[in-house]
Amino acid sequence: MNERARSEIAQVRITRDELQLLGGFIGQETLVFSPAIRLLEQGGLNLEPLVTHQIQLKELPAAIEELRAGRATKVEVVGFA
Numbered sequence: 001m002n003e004r005a006r007s008e009i010a011q012v013r014i015t016r017d018e019l020q021l022l023g024g025f026i027g028q029e030t031l032v033f034s035p036a037i038r039l040l041e042q043g044g045l046n047l048e049p050l051v052t053h054q055i056q057l058k059e060l061p062a063a064i065e066e067l068r069a070g071r072a073t074k075v076e077v078v079g080f081a
Contacts, residue, residue: 050074056081
């Protein structure tokens with residue numbers, strides 16, 4: 001992450017065009033991101049329970065609807081047939 005990078009946008013554009021700004025803060029890389037990756041690599045986190053659906057690629061449109069409706073949490077594409 002480039003801590004010196006800067007981006008500017010005029011507030012009037014956000015208000016006038018009713019823009020929504022989305023983002024995330026991952027914290028200082030060495031304090032948050034790197035330890036999380038290490039936990040994943042070492043098997044310290046079991047993320048399997050988060051996967052609610054495993055689908056073929058052709059089932060993706062229906063799976064997206066399940067996500068939008070709140071009936072799925074994490075969808076994993078396991079086949080491309």
